[in-house]
Amino acid sequence: xxxxxxxxxxxxxxxxxxxxxxxxxxxxxxxxxxxxxxxxxxxxxxxxxxxxxxxxxxxxxxxxxxxxxxxxxxxxxxxxxxxxxxxxxxxxxxxxxxxxxxxxxxxxxxxxxxxxxxxxxxxxxxxxxxxxxxxxxxxxxxxxxxxxxxxxxxxxxxxxxxxxxxxxxxxxxxxxxxxxxxxxxxxxxxxxxxxxxxxxxxxxxxxxxxxxxxxxxxxxxxxxxxxxxxxxxxxxxxxxxxxxxxxxxxxxxxxxxxxxxxxxxxxxxxxxxxxxxxxxxxxxxxxxxxxxxxxxxxxxxxxxxxxxxxxxxxxxxxxxxxxxxxxxxxxxxxxxxxxxxxxxxxxxxxxxxxxxxxxxxxxxxxxxxxxxxxxxxxxxxxxxxxxxxxxxxxxxxxxxxxxxxxxxxxxxxxxxxxxxxxxxxxxxxxxxxxxxxxxxxxxxxxxxxxxxxxxxxxxxxxxxxxxxxx
Numbered sequence: 001x002x003x004x005x006x007x008x009x010x011x012x013x014x015x016x017x018x019x020x021x022x023x024x025x026x027x028x029x030x031x032x033x034x035x036x037x038x039x040x041x042x043x044x045x046x047x048x049x050x051x052x053x054x055x056x057x058x059x060x061x062x063x064x065x066x067x068x069x070x071x072x073x074x075x076x077x078x079x080x081x082x083x084x085x086x087x088x089x090x091x092x093x094x095x096x097x098x099x100x101x102x103x104x105x106x107x108x109x110x111x112x113x114x115x116x117x118x119x120x121x122x123x124x125x126x127x128x129x130x131x132x133x134x135x136x137x138x139x140x141x142x143x144x145x146x147x148x149x150x151x152x153x154x155x156x157x158x159x160x161x162x163x164x165x166x167x168x169x170x171x172x173x174x175x176x177x178x179x180x181x182x183x184x185x186x187x188x189x190x191x192x193x194x195x196x197x198x199x200x201x202x203x204x205x206x207x208x209x210x211x212x213x214x215x216x217x218x219x220x221x222x223x224x225x226x227x228x229x230x231x232x233x234x235x236x237x238x239x240x241x242x243x244x245x246x247x248x249x250x251x252x253x254x255x256x257x258x259x260x261x262x263x264x265x266x267x268x269x270x271x272x273x274x275x276x277x278x279x280x281x282x283x284x285x286x287x288x289x290x291x292x293x294x295x296x297x298x299x300x301x302x303x304x305x306x307x308x309x310x311x312x313x314x315x316x317x318x319x320x321x322x323x324x325x326x327x328x329x330x331x332x333x334x335x336x337x338x339x340x341x342x343x344x345x346x347x348x349x350x351x352x353x354x355x356x357x358x359x360x361x362x363x364x365x366x367x368x369x370x371x372x373x374x375x376x377x378x379x380x381x382x383x384x385x386x387x388x389x390x391x392x393x394x395x396x397x398x399x400x401x402x403x404x405x406x407x408x409x410x411x412x413x414x415x416x417x418x419x420x421x422x423x424x425x426x427x428x429x430x431x432x433x434x435x436x437x438x439x440x441x442x443x444x445x446x447x448x449x450x451x452x453x454x455x456x457x458x459x460x461x462x463x464x465x466x467x468x469x470x
Contacts, residue, residue, distance in 0.1 A: 061085025063095040065265035066207035071457035096201030097410035103448040106161035121452035141195035141306035144186035225250040283415040290334030294407030366420025415444040
């Protein structure tokens with residue numbers, strides 16, 4: 001119990017817990033030529049119960065969950081570890097539906113976990129990719145002020161980036177902006193040469209491959225429905241004492257998983273997983289969809305690297321930007337609108353429970369009232385392409401509406417408190433009950449969680465070792 005109190009004090013967060021689900025699959029080999037990972041193959045689950053007993057189980061097969069599993073299996077090869085993922089493959093949601101940027105750590109409050117983990121994570125990401133020959137492009141980034149009133153905010157951002165230890169930042173004027181991005185206009189900009197692009201879904205699957213190669217096991221199609229503590233013994237069995245946490249899936253075809261300890265990295269379902277283990281449901285997760293435009297292939301030379309706006313503190317989200325992709329395409333946007341489903345990538349994807357949960361939460365209602373005009377504007381930009389292009393033309397005037405088509409969407413798991421404030425930093429937690437003390441929850445891992453994933457994994461592993469005395 002003392003270790004649980006220590007954990008909460010160090011993380012400075014409230015009590016919470018997780019859920020997510022999944023069926024056993026094995027990760028296939030990597031095609032080293034084009035770095036495509038083949039589909040997982042479902043394996044039989046009609047095995048002896050001991051085959052489903054683990055020292056530690058990670059719930060959630062996104063980039064944070066797989067990085068954590070890989071780190072723990074590297075540190076403790078003698079332990080039996082498993083990942084539970086509710087979809088048919090890893091990286092099915094946020095980890096595989098993001099802009100693919102390797103962030104440098106400029107925006108984040110100095111001293112915050114976001115800032116520290118991002119700066120460390122960037123260096124770790126490049127080193128990991130070099131070691132494992134995962135492709136990336138260190139194409140750089142410009143944060144551009146196009147209006148005089150944005151320049152003081154840009155100067156403050158430069159100071160923040162320097163305080164965070166971001167390497168090789170420099171302020172450039174209008175002429176140097178043109179040297180870096182010939183089609184971009186601006187009065188002044190921050191140039192971040194170490195910002196890059198990568199396929200985070202591929203990275204996630206590589207983490208999973210490494211985890212399996214070190215003896216770990218991945219269950220997919222395993223949608224966690226219930227956490228409980230076992231009875232101490234049954235017919236001479238000591239499983240209730242050695243592997244007391246029981247994890248059940250909603251699908252009865254899946255095995256019951258038994259474990260000594262659990263770490264949850266549930267992303268869009270992190271609050272629901274918390275409730276399933278008897279923890280506080282807040283901060284609540286509200287899904288926001290970001291809709292991108294796609295630049296026509298023949299116009300892809302309009303941008304060379306990332307072009308971002310100066311953040312406006314009046315609004316909750318960053319604003320539209322230009323993002324080249326590792327496959328050669330260019331994404332423009334996104335906007336930010338309430339998703340009608342936690343994994344709702346389009347307006348027609350709807351889930352009554354998800355929508356009711358969001359609309360009934362007072363935090364969302366307060367946020368919506370404060371930013372009603374902004375929210376309507378974001379919806380308008382999602383419906384009318386020309387409105388979004390107009391925002392983008394502030395940076396690249398030569399962009400035309402006919403140069404773009406509707407592109408992909410992603411859903412962000414935005415954590416909100418009861419007062420409608422965005423929970424901006426990482427939130428980790430553990431409960432105080434007999435069950436809760438055996439579960440560590442990654443409650444909120446916002447962008448730049450992908451960039452920070454290896455650094456987050458180290459930190460989570462440190463606390464797992466301390467709390468669970470591994």
